[in-house]
Amino acid sequence: MDKLSLKSAMRILITGSNGFLGQKLVDKLTSEGSAVIIATSKSPNRNPNTIGYTFVQSDLTDAQSLEKLLVEQQPTHIIHTAAMTSVEACENNPEECEAMNVTLVAHIAACCREQDIHLTFLSTDFVFDGTAGPYHEADTPKPCNNYGLSKWKAEQAILHSGCKAAILRTILVYGHIQDPNRSNFVLWVKAKLSENTVITVVEDQWRMPTWVDDLADASILAATKNAMGIYHISSDTLMSILEIAQAVANFWNLDSSYIKPISAAAIGQATNRPRKTGFIIRKAKDELGFQPTALATSFQEIEKQLALYNNV
Template sequence: MMVTNKVLITGSNGFLGQKLIDLLSKNLNYEVFAISMNKNDNPNVENYHFQQLDLMNSDLLNNYLSEVKPNYIIHTAAITSVEGCEADKVLCEKMNVGVAKQLADYCKQTNGFLVQLSTDFVFDGQNGPYKEDDSTNPLSEYGKSKLRSEQVIHNSGCEYAILRTILVYGINANPNRSNLVLWAKEKLSKNEAIKVVKDQWRMPTFVDDLAEACLLSIEKRATGVFHISGEEMFTIAEAVYQIADFWNFDKSLISEITAASIGQSENRPQKTGFILSKAKSILGFQPTPFKASLEIIDKQYGFFR
């Protein structure tokens, strides 16, 4: 009989959460459990167990963990809106830090393994691209909360992998989940004009690559912080021009704006990007080139729609 390991995915209705369910539910080595605050809206309803649960209700979460007893937890749930975290710092702290601490404490007590998703927003954008051990200096409450979550996980003494990532894009079966590529594709396909930032530099991350990195982390039980992203540095505008080129959209619909003009110069890093050598050597991570990822998305687009 095939040995199964229990993997719990938090935030299972989210963009990465759904991709992880698609990936892991097909893997016979894992029994997949998934929780989300809202009812299940993942069209893939086979081969995994779903529970609607408010992660911030610590008693309910404790009871659920005691019942399921997961060996691995991939914690994707978070409040990721920069503006949302500024508007409600108490909620941001409770969700982004408090829940991470509770999951880390559970893993410490049970010899479980925690994969925590983090962000390039732990950096200030003055010295990108960054290595894992470069100095952090978040500019926003969101970035600060994700850095605090990293710290409470480290201090818990549990076994963990923290995967920092950048501007995740791609497609899954949920039509309500948008991102830079789908947003630009949808707007330009309808000949709608769009404004894109010309003075923020990023290495966008293909969601399929990020899901694969999560799986590699638990398979190798690789501990520490890992940078996971694409390898090509673009401004947001440059990425959108590539999207337009790929699908032969009218590039004259694209106009460039500054981050300052939309209030994003003070609370978002100007230039991040990651040095991926650690993830490559330890995890065996290999990012998909941006154009190749667009080709994959184009095929998936027909499948999902």
């Protein structure tokens, strides 16, 4: 991957900084040290790392709060990770989903257009219905749930706003951050199998899982290059969810007999989750210099991170 060549003149605002990707971005950007980093979230700062950046607690769905933050902090770049990401929450609370995932994004894009701020926006493979994966960036979205629909509507709002923006779609993000309260599929499987707990894992859905460190690097590359357009960011290996769980068991020498396969239909996901997504990531490789990390290599790095922070 290209070196993350941050410039001292860059002022990068990270929204959703308490989230999984948000915390990883803060950690990577502050360790690099040359740009000014501003982190914002609706709740108080939960990142154990508090050095090297400014944290501002703010509810960005309030238009005045967003505009006040931009006036005070004067970002040159925004990496917008804040979102309602639970499929169930988006189905059960459509108005809240619309406000967070669409209206807010449209407002941010308008502000970016007016103030000449570059926007990097995080989207999802769930803009597709999973009937024709792996997908190119130019393939026509067809969401099968409200979460995917909201992200697709947000993409459209950005593209129609006229702002300078990179839209990064990604898939099944996993990895490790210092905050022990943030988990993900890989760490969940590892934890449950370490306790000899039986888990059921879907066997007939396929994804290209994305290491959070790779996604953070891609987000920073998009910002530093002032990239524009849609980019697919993921690994380049298509696996079933079951195969990912089995890979976790194999790497950490855990008993895979505790993993019980189940069909998507059996847990009510036959029609409201894409069956097979996956991305063709050539554009991201060619234009951003993105290179995905192999699953086993990422597990090796996660093991080092777990040991470093005594969070095994």
